[in-house]
Amino acid sequence: MTFSEENYLKTIYHLMAVSDADISTNAIAEKMETKASSVTDMLKKLAEKELVNYIKYQGVSLTEKGQLAAKMIVRKHRLWETFLVEKLDFSWDEVHDLAEQLEHIKSEKLINKLDDFLGNPTEDPHGDAIPDASGRIIKIEKQLLSEMEKNRVGICVGVKDTSSDFLKYLDKQEIALGSQIEIIEKESFDSSFRIRVETKEITISHKIASNLYIK
Amino acid sequence: MTFSEENYLKTIYHLMAVSDADISTNAIAEKMETKASSVTDMLKKLAEKELVNYIKYQGVSLTEKGQLAAKMIVRKHRLWETFLVEKLDFSWDEVHDLAEQLEHIKSEKLINKLDDFLGNPTEDPHGDAIPDASGRIIKIEKQLLSEMEKNRVGICVGVKDTSSDFLKYLDKQEIALGSQIEIIEKESFDSSFRIRVETKEITISHKIASNLYIK
DNA sequence: ATATTTTTTTAGTCTAGTCTAAAACAATTT
DNA sequence: AAATTGTTTTAGACTAGACTAAAAAAATAT
Structure with a gap:
């Protein structure tokens, strides 16, 4: 999976958390600050890989497989943010952009070891839930x-x-x-x-x- | 600087540490498991950016600027390796490929904080010297x-x-x-x-x- | 129901980085 | 010195991922 594919999956995942309905091409383009035509291209590619359900002109949703992949990226993002704040003493407003880079490091073993090193936290420094190794999320009512x-x-x-x-x-x-x-x-x-x-x-x-x- | 550019710089840096003479296109191609024609293309690009001294048919060497950039990549690689072994309990034979990914994370602040977190080590888990923030290396006679x-x-x-x-x-x-x-x-x-x-x-x-x- | 506007897709172009095949140059052998 | 061999560069093609402009489809307004 490329960085770009991962970023699209993550964006669709976040949009789905807000909207319920299928996600529009334009919504993705806007959030990613890219053009709708680029989005269409990528959606075809992700559909080919069975990561999204995509019907022309009707928007997308993540498949089970896509959902899990997205959760793993979110997991990495939030664990790295936690690491940066807890261990390296970054402040909570500095860590997002760094985690955007770190979330693309490919190694299950690394992320699971990092999880253990941090004491298996369930929330990141902004209070967002961190999915566990199997994608489960403990959500608090807030x-x-x-x-x-x-x-x-x-x-x-x-x-x-x-x-x-x-x-x-x-x-x-x-x-x-x-x-x-x-x-x-x-x-x-x-x-x-x-x-x-x-x-x-x-x-x-x-x-x-x-x-x-x-x- | 792209990942690819960074990888070329690092390779040239390592080859220069062994050979003294200018580095040949083929030597780089072999080490990177790529083709000589790809190397030529990249050398032109790096020369354009004044990171290497390149004369057609005569090989390359790093400029001061290129040398410093290469050292910073090596610094990142070796600090991340140290982190993986010391903090996440990886064994020394597992860390190379992971560090190859992590060395491309772009943030001076991150790497300097990581350096402090690790206690400013001068050597990585394989005994190789870690350049400091200004590129200085303490070399031990071995x-x-x-x-x-x-x-x-x-x-x-x-x-x-x-x-x-x-x-x-x-x-x-x-x-x-x-x-x-x-x-x-x-x-x-x-x-x-x-x-x-x-x-x-x-x-x-x-x-x-x-x-x-x-x- | 038709016209207009908005959204989405298609078609074609661009760049970075790779490749193959051919040409140019350098080094070695005869 | 000429011929051969090996190295390096050039020329042209390919892919991923972006883009623009135009076409197609859907949604909205008249």
């Missing part, structure tokens, strides 16, 4: 902060957006995985939130609230 | 066992051949880096050696002796 009621209290367990900008903002506000968060007030005018992070009270926009997972 | 006199005693500090077959043979004979080795007898008929490894006496062929570095 909620977007934006969907929670006033006065509810919870723990920050993940982020939806993992862009460097967003993560740096969270660092600045001292919001981290594990932080206790209480909703003090919801401002109906602009949908902003007044929250308490541990002992500190701050105001966050709706956009921020809709990218924080709480449990 | 000798091939095959070039040593009878009755000399030394410590095994490296291997010349790093093939899996050879390394597995050494494991079987319980020869490792750090093993004390004494030359008991040199057999002039077949150039084989009778040696003592720590407390155990064994006979090794000339081929084996000429792939073991002793200090």
Whole structure:
């Protein structure tokens, strides 16, 4: 499997996690910042290899085989991210691009040994689930902060957006995985939130609230 | 810099360490298991980028810039090998192919953090020197066992051949880096050696002796 | 129901890196 | 010195993966 094939599978996998319906050529092209015609070419190739179900003009979905392959790439990505943060002391906003490279290293043995070395973590530094060697995922029930009621209290367990900008903002506000968060007030005018992070009270926009997972 | 360019640079670097003279197109082709015509194409490209000095029909050598780039690839290769053996518990015969992949990961910061994590080692698991962040190499004076006199005693500090077959043979004979080795007898008929490894006496062929570095 | 717009696919082009076959050059032998 | 052999380069073809432009299909608007 080439780097490019792996990147397409991963993208389709992530899009399927959001949408249920078949994934459109354009959706893939947009997410990968490539052209629809390139996507069509690759979909044919992946269909040939029985990694996706593809019908002209009707979008794609992953086959069982494709799903497993995608999960293994996600597994690698998230284990490498964990390694970078836990062992090499990178901050959580730096690791994505590096993991994009490392996820393509081909060796089951390596990734399983890395998994053991890290103590078989079930979540990466952004709170996303790490599939195990057979593709199983332990998913925790979590909620977007934006969907929670006033006065509810919870723990920050993940982020939806993992862009460097967003993560740096969270660092600045001292919001981290594990932080206790209480909703003090919801401002109906602009949908902003007044929250308490541990002992500190701050105001966050709706956009921020809709990218924080709480449990 | 592409993977392919990096592989050519590394190959030229290794060939230069042995030969002094300019490196021939065929020598590169043979080492890389590719065709001479492909090598010519790439040499033109590398010359264009001022990474090699290349004159038609007269072979190549690395420029300063090329040398530094090559050293950085070797640095990455050897640090990753060290990581795999020291931290992930791979054996020394398994790590080469994995390091061939990992050496192409692009990030200075990553490799420097990995270096620190490993305690800034100066040698990899095969006894080869690891260039530091600026390309400096601490070279230890070492000798091939095959070039040593009878009755000399030394410590095994490296291997010349790093093939899996050879390394597995050494494991079987319980020869490792750090093993004390004494030359008991040199057999002039077949150039084989009778040696003592720590407390155990064994006979090794000339081929084996000429792939073991002793200090 | 037809026209328009959007999406998707096809057809053809480009680049990097490889290859084969042939030509050019260098080294060796006679 | 000429002929042979070996090495290196050139010329042209191929593949993967991207692209543009045009055609085809689907979705939407009139």
